[in-house]
Amino acid sequence: xxxxxxxxxxxxxxxxxxxxxxxxxxxxxxxxxxxxxxxxxxxxxxxxxxxxxxxxxxxxxxxxxxxxxxxxxxxxxxxxxxxxxxxxxxxxxxxxxxxxxxxxxxxxxxxxxxxxxxxxxxxxxxxxxxxxxxxxxxxxxxxxxxxxxxxxxxxxxxxxxxxxxxxxxxxxxxxxxxxxxxxxxxxxxxxxxxxxxxxxxxxxxxxxxxxxxxxxxxxxxxxxxxxxxxxxxxxxxxxxxxxxxxxxxxxxxxxxxxxxxxxxxxxxxxxxxxxxxxxxxxxxxxxxxxxxxxxxxxx
Amino acid sequence: xxxxxxxxxxxxxxxxxxxxxxxxxxxxxxxxxxxxxxxxxxxxxxxxxxxxxxxxxxxxxxxxxxxxxxxxxxxxxxxxxxxxxxxxxxxxxxxxxxxxxxxxxxxxxxxxxxxxxxxxxxxxxxxxxxxxxxxxxxxxxxxxxxxxxxxxxxxxxxxxxxxxxxxxxxxxxxxxxxxxxxxxxxxxxxxxxxxxxxxxxxxxxxxxxxxxxxxxxxxxxxxxxxxxxxxxxxxxxxxxxxxxxxxxxxxxxxxxxxxxxxxxxxxxxxxxxxxxxxxxxxxxxxxxxxxxxxxxxxx
DNA sequence: CGGTAAGTTGAATCTAGTCAAGAAACGTGG
DNA sequence: CCACGTTTCTTGACTAGATTCAACTTACCG
Numbered sequence: 001x002x003x004x005x006x007x008x009x010x011x012x013x014x015x016x017x018x019x020x021x022x023x024x025x026x027x028x029x030x031x032x033x034x035x036x037x038x039x040x041x042x043x044x045x046x047x048x049x050x051x052x053x054x055x056x057x058x059x060x061x062x063x064x065x066x067x068x069x070x071x072x073x074x075x076x077x078x079x080x081x082x083x084x085x086x087x088x089x090x091x092x093x094x095x096x097x098x099x100x101x102x103x104x105x106x107x108x109x110x111x112x113x114x115x116x117x118x119x120x121x122x123x124x125x126x127x128x129x130x131x132x133x134x135x136x137x138x139x140x141x142x143x144x145x146x147x148x149x150x151x152x153x154x155x156x157x158x159x160x161x162x163x164x165x166x167x168x169x170x171x172x173x174x175x176x177x178x179x180x181x182x183x184x185x186x187x188x189x190x191x192x193x194x195x196x197x198x199x200x201x202x203x204x205x206x207x208x209x210x211x212x213x214x215x216x217x218x219x220x221x222x223x224x225x226x227x228x229x230x231x232x233x234x235x236x237x238x239x240x241x242x243x244x245x246x247x248x249x250x251x252x253x254x255x256x257x258x259x260x261x262x263x264x265x266x267x268x269x270x271x272x273x274x275x276x277x278x279x280x281x282x283x284x285x286x287x288x289x290x291x292x293x294x295x296x297x298x299x
Numbered sequence: 300x301x302x303x304x305x306x307x308x309x310x311x312x313x314x315x316x317x318x319x320x321x322x323x324x325x326x327x328x329x330x331x332x333x334x335x336x337x338x339x340x341x342x343x344x345x346x347x348x349x350x351x352x353x354x355x356x357x358x359x360x361x362x363x364x365x366x367x368x369x370x371x372x373x374x375x376x377x378x379x380x381x382x383x384x385x386x387x388x389x390x391x392x393x394x395x396x397x398x399x400x401x402x403x404x405x406x407x408x409x410x411x412x413x414x415x416x417x418x419x420x421x422x423x424x425x426x427x428x429x430x431x432x433x434x435x436x437x438x439x440x441x442x443x444x445x446x447x448x449x450x451x452x453x454x455x456x457x458x459x460x461x462x463x464x465x466x467x468x469x470x471x472x473x474x475x476x477x478x479x480x481x482x483x484x485x486x487x488x489x490x491x492x493x494x495x496x497x498x499x500x501x502x503x504x505x506x507x508x509x510x511x512x513x514x515x516x517x518x519x520x521x522x523x524x525x526x527x528x529x530x531x532x533x534x535x536x537x538x539x540x541x542x543x544x545x546x547x548x549x550x551x552x553x554x555x556x557x558x559x560x561x562x563x564x565x566x567x568x569x570x571x572x573x574x575x576x577x578x579x580x581x582x583x584x585x586x587x588x589x590x591x592x593x594x595x596x597x598x
Numbered sequence: 599c600g601g602t603a604a605g606t607t608g609a610a611t612c613t614a615g616t617c618a619a620g621a622a623a624c625g626t627g628g
Numbered sequence: 629c630c631a632c633g634t635t636t637c638t639t640g641a642c643t644a645g646a647t648t649c650a651a652c653t654t655a656c657c658g
Contacts, residue, residue, distance in 0.1 A: 089557055112451050148440065156412035169512060503604065
């Protein structure tokens with residue numbers, strides 16, 4: 001769509017508004033503050049109905065870049081549907097995936113400080129995002145003080161997610177990372193109302209590996225191993241989590257998960273069995289997951 | 300801040316104020332908004348002199364924890380002097396270092412969303428922090444709209460730093476990580492007015508390794524290798540960077556550094572390019588931005 | 599000055615990466 | 629609907645790099 005490249009025709013002073021207008025034309029839909037807060041899982045304060053602000057949408061087709069690293073910062077984006085990947089790209093063309101933002105996740109926050117996006121956001125499937133100009137958000141916060149913490153909270157959430165990612169990369173081995181990734185996806189999809197134990201991946205092994213700091217072959221092997229162990233069932237991109245507890249056990253063969261993370265994985269209660277063999281399998285169990293772990297695979 | 304959680308009033312319902320008072324008693328000094336912005340390298344708007352807000356200081360002795368993971372969130376902290384480490388600690392007691400906040404760096408932001416700090420901040424030497432209650436900051440932003448972006452920017456900066464860390468962990472080998480760490484420290488110290496090529500580490504090999512996702516022996520070996528190669532000179536914790544260019548070359552033997560990061564390392568010539576397809580990785584559109592690399596070792 | 603913590607170095611082991619081949623899925627056009 | 633080429637995924641054998649175990653040296657602190 002035409003709106004796609006709008007940010008290129010000018011290092012825009014007003015192209016933000018143009019994009020907004022155009023998105024309205026195409027989509028014919030704006031999002032209210034209430035809907036935005038719901039999307040972000042942020043409490044909606046009573047007085048917010050006073051606020052008139054509305055947010056435009058934008059549709060992004062598969063493979064299309066929403067923003068590129070280096071682009072001048074203009075807006076934040078909240079995924080409303082679909083799935084993205086955010087990447088760093090180096091001179092030789094290879095890329096490192098930093099996250100897979102999905103519905104409710106924030107994108108573009110890395111551009112606030114420097115004034116330029118530091119990563120590129122590419123759609124993995126046809127998706128829809130809410131355009132949230134920083135200025136609108138600031139005005140919103142001013143007019144409705146109870147919404148002031150909104151962006152603070154979303155940014156903090158993002159920060160914790162990346163921090164958890166750094167923890168995983170620095171601590172876990174290949175199988176642990178893959179297991180954590182699957183659990184994270186599972187929890188996030190569950191929170192969105194989809195099945196927690198059966199879903200389809202939207203990304204290639206290559207992209208998964210890039211995100212997890214592994215090669216695609218290693219990802220494939222890890223998945224195969226988990227499959228063979230009966231913990232999950234893999235067929236290409238279709239994943240079935242057969243034994244979530246065992247999957248968590250793979251992450252943490254010996255209680256090496258920080259309590260702050262573990263609590264969100266449901267394995268905080270005193271663990272006795274130091275179960276050294278990863279292949280060991282226990283009867284399936286259900287798992288409640290909080291907001292930390294699910295963020296591992298986010299934006 | 301929000302009227303959040305109250306489960307753990309154990310540690311302190313009013314200890315924030317107590318701490319503040321105590322700091323005042325001991326230090327007898329508060330920090331003005333101007334001084335805070337200077338510390339954070341954020342522009343100080345003209346009208347800000349109107350604002351009365353002042354921030355208390357707190358002294359933290361070596362080895363003392365400023366905040367602990369799980370503590371109820373009350374304030375943000377900005378390091379004014381000294382050096383910290385932020386860590387995740389697991390049940391077995393081993394810890395993963397997430398950052399080494401130094402002068403001007405923010406701590407505690409990971410607690411905003413959940414209402415609890417997710418990491419523990421421990422002082423590596425006697426240090427001083429500015430106590431920045433979120434509520435004060437919110438009021439400040441309200442009274443002085445031009446300061447509204449202050450926290451946004453600081454959080455965004457933090458986010459980029461952790462993102463770069465994730466990149467390094469996922470991409471670089473042992474020597475590359477150590478080299479990047481040293482360059483990062485070098486740049487940060489330089490920005491603070493200290494020598495860029497000669498400094499003392501404040502952390503043990505163990506802590507460095509934990510931060511970089513390596514074992515202490517590996518860190519030691521990497522340092523020795525760089526020393527032998529004549530790129531740096533190491534004697535215990537004293538580091539001299541002999542050949543900064545070579546050090547950058549260690550990170551990136553083959554231009555594998557994303558331009559957005561590389562530019563901050565001084566190894567990016569100008570470039571341009573357009574990239575359209577998701578799977579095809581040719582060039583990318585990247586280039587010079589703000590403080591990226593120096594944040595690698597931060598908070 | 600002695601004891602402890604921190605750092606260095608070597609050798610063996612193990613994990614993930616690399617190279618390479620083949621199988622399965624996907625899309626396109628006949 | 630099927631054949632074809634392309635992409636993605638899987639698997640195996642081998643290699644490189646980091647971890648582990650262990651001995652030893654050096655700094656630091658009372």
